[in-house]
Amino acid sequence: MNAVRVVLADDHPVVRAGLAALLSSLPGIEVVGVASTGREAIREVVTNHPDVAVLDLQMPDLDGFATTRELARTAPDVAVLVLTMFEDDDSVFAAMRAGARGYLVKGAEQDEIARAIRAVAAGEAIFGPGVARRVLSFFTAPPAPAADPFPDLTSREREILNLLASGLSNTAIGTHLGLASKTVANNVSTIFTKLAVADRSTAIIQARNAGLGNP
Numbered sequence: 001m002n003a004v005r006v007v008l009a010d011d012h013p014v015v016r017a018g019l020a021a022l023l024s025s026l027p028g029i030e031v032v033g034v035a036s037t038g039r040e041a042i043r044e045v046v047t048n049h050p051d052v053a054v055l056d057l058q059m060p061d062l063d064g065f066a067t068t069r070e071l072a073r074t075a076p077d078v079a080v081l082v083l084t085m086f087e088d089d090d091s092v093f094a095a096m097r098a099g100a101r102g103y104l105v106k107g108a109e110q111d112e113i114a115r116a117i118r119a120v121a122a123g124e125a126i127f128g129p130g131v132a133r134r135v136l137s138f139f140t141a142p143p144a145p146a147a148d149p150f151p152d153l154t155s156r157e158r159e160i161l162n163l164l165a166s167g168l169s170n171t172a173i174g175t176h177l178g179l180a181s182k183t184v185a186n187n188v189s190t191i192f193t194k195l196a197v198a199d200r201s202t203a204i205i206q207a208r209n210a211g212l213g214n215p
Helices: 013-025 038-048 064-074 089-098 110-121 129-140 155-165 170-177 181-195 200-209
Strands: 004-009 029-035 052-055 079-084 102-105
Touching: 004 013, 004 038, 004 110, 013 029, 013 110, 029 038, 029 110, 038 052, 038 064, 052 064, 052 110, 064 079, 064 089, 064 200, 079 089, 079 110, 089 102, 089 200, 102 110, 102 129, 155 170, 155 181, 155 200, 170 181, 181 200
Parallel strands: 004 029, 004 052, 052 079, 079 102
Antiparallel strands: none
C-alpha cells in the first residue's frame, strides 16, 4: 500500500518541526514538503503533488482560508486538512466553505491526526470531536429568528459591504452606487472598524457568512 504523501504548512518553526517529525514517524505517511506561509504551501503542493495538505489557518501572506481556496482551484485532487488553534464557528465554517475536507484542533492525539490524514486522503470528511459537535449542532438546530448581523452599520455601509462581498473593487462599487472612489474607500475603512477586522478578505468572509454578497 502506497504511503499517504503530505505537505505540512505552519508559520511557527517549533510547531512545524514537531509536526513534521510526528507525521514522518507514523506508518504509511510520508512528509514530502513543509512550508511556513500560504504561498510556500501552494508552491510545495504544486511541486510535490501530495495527497493531503495539512494547513494552519493563521499564516503570513496568505492565510489558511485563502490558501485552501487557491488549492481547490490549482490542485483540486489534494485534500486539505486544517490543523489549527481556532475552533470558533466562523473559522470552522469558513474553512469548510473554502474547501477543507477535515478540521482538527491542535492538541489532537497522534492517532487522531493520522486517522484524519488517511480519511481525507480517501475522500472522506472528518472533524475533531469538539468541531464535529459544532457542525452537528449547526445542522440539527431549529432555524433561529432572523437577526441583524451588523447592527452598527448604516444602510449605505451595509450596501457597500454587500457589494464588497460580491467581489467588487472600490472603483466598481463607486460606479455601481454613483459614488466617488474616495467616498467608497472611507466607507470601507469605517466598515472594517465596525466589524473589528483588519483587511478586506476577513470582512468578506464575515459578510458572506452572514448571507451577503452574490459571488
